[in-house]
Amino acid sequence: MLPDIQFSPVAVSGCAINLIIAAICYYVRRFRDGRQGLAFFGGAHLINGIVYLLIIPLPPGPQLSAALASPFAYLLALGVVASSACVLAGAWAIDHRLRFQRRFVLAIGIAYLILVGLGLGVGADIAFRGAMILNVCSALVAGVLFLQGRTAFYKLTGATWLLRTVMTLVLALLPPTLAGQQYFITIGILNVIFIAATGFGIILTELDDARQAASDASAAKSQFIANMSHELRTPLNAIIGFAEMVEGRAFAPTLQQSQQYGSLILQAGRHQLGLVDMLLDMASIEAGRDSLVPQSMAADKMAEECVRMLAGEADRAGVVLHTATEPITVMADPRALRQILIALINNAIKFSPAGAAVRVEVSMAGPGRTAIRVCDRGDGISLTELGRIFEPFFQAGDTYTRAKGGLGLGLAIAQRLATALGGSIAVESQPGMGSTFTLLLPRGETLPDGQTAGSHMATIVPDRAN
Known part of the structure; x- marks a missing residue:
């Protein structure tokens, strides 16, 4: 006779579904060039699967209630908090507007420590409930960000995240004495269903984005x-x-x-x-075969040199070039920096009307950073095109009319070179008001003898999907 062993159906199904979703996320991320956000969400499901695995031997009833009131609840709470952190990281990878992700994760860690302290004095179940509420907060953030997505897959996934927060919140607020009742089990099963819905929704959005990328x-x-x-x-x-x-x-x-x-x-x-x-x-x-040798150099002199090189082009276009520079150094490869500035200035000249002015500014941009700005008063860039101007072969407006000429590679090359140098290019633009491209690079060292500072090699790594 086999021993009469009872398992929690909620825990068994939750463990299986979470581990399956984690495996699919890993497969898509590893073998289908999935984005970084998929790895974070896969990690969240893996942790959830382990948490459910730990409570499989605890069927709903007195055993589960006793476990949630024992020090074992601290271990479960730790897993829930780790899952919440992964969800926040995944939400940040999906939408970089979540600029406060580090503070949010730090806040979760501090809150967990506070809950553990409270649990030592009040009860271990307080720590577990608090961890569940933190999980609700991270899921709520993910749901809101997904709802703002550009396709129906994003919006449907966001809706399932919000429904999941409701189920998790109810579970967090239910007293442990209800752990053996059908009401508690029903809410637990619904929570598992919405966990599955959010997981497969994330995978579907990833696959749909991959299809769109192939179409693009x-x-x-x-x-x-x-x-x-x-x-x-x-x-x-x-x-x-x-x-x-x-x-x-x-x-x-x-x-x-x-x-x-x-x-x-x-x-x-x-x-x-x-x-x-x-x-x-x-x-x-x-x-990834373009190796650079960054060295300390005068950013103002390089900017003025590039302006002189493009003076003839500006004259033919009827555009006036102005400079406003400060004697600031920058850590960059001379050839790469020259190519970046020529691309930015040439782009400003190309899209400026006759009689307009293009301004090149060099200034400090906070501790250890140098900013080189190229400002024009051209037609500007629409909001829908602003996120694509650094894509290869893309040009604002009707590309096939070729009204401005060019291959649409200048900005794409400039952005990749800036990234390889440890910097970035930001753009601000409004239709009819012109555009401002800001190149941010590390500050260079100033040596008394005018020599360049020590240099190091930097290799350009081709972009990969996030």
Whole structure:
């Protein structure tokens, strides 16, 4: 005869579902290039599965009530708090507007310590209930952020998170004496159901985003072909046409005309070489083979040098360049910094109307940081396009009309180079009011002899899904 062993059906189902969801999250994250948020949510489900595993031998009734009032409840509370921290980290990875995530996690840790202290004097079940309420808070944050998502999958997942908070809150407020009653068991089963709904909802949003990313990649390929078709044909046609004139097929050019045609051929050839170089730079960055050597250098001198280099381009566009610099050092690779600034200034010139001014500013930006700002008074960037301007081959407005020319790679390369140098590029823009691009880089060291500070290698790592 087998011994009469009773298991909690809520705990068994909760353990199985959580471990299954954790395994799927790991699989999608590891083998399907899932984002970082999926790893955090998978960790939360793994911890939940372990918590349910610990209470499987405790069927609803006196045994469970006694366990929740014993020091064993501290261990369960610790698992619930750890799960809450993972949920907050996952919510932050999904939506970076959750800027207070570190403070929130710290607050959860402090609250847990307070609950443990209270539990020592009042009862261990207080610590467990408090941990459940903290879990409700983190789930509520996740639900609100998911509800603000851009697709129906996000909104449905957010709704299930909110329903899950209701079930968890009810469980936290129920007295342990009800642990053996059907009401308690029903609420526990509903909680497990909504845990499953939130877990599979997260996986579905991840897979749907991956499908959308694949669709965007296909559109980017078509966009790339459209861009290259125009940008490479134009200089090639100019080179061939003027070369035929120099050769004398159309008419015998004079020496002055030959010199003029040769100058135009040279200009078109350099333009095409610039396009090819930009494509090669992007390919090198994406492959992670572009090694940089950051060193301490004068940010103001580099900015003024780039302004002088683009003075002719600004003059042809009827744009006036202004500088407002301070003698500040920056830690950067000279070639990379020059390429970043040229891309930002050239972009400002390109999208500024004739007669407008572009301003380049160099100043301090807090402890150990240097800010280089490029401000224009062009058409500005709409809110929907603002989040995509650093994508390769993307340009604000109708890309296929090619009204402004270019491949749409300048800002993408600049942003990746800035990241490799330990910095970032931020943009502020309003339609009709212009744009301001701010390059933030680490401050460099100032040496008395004018030498550069010690340098170190930095390798550009290609972007991966979050």
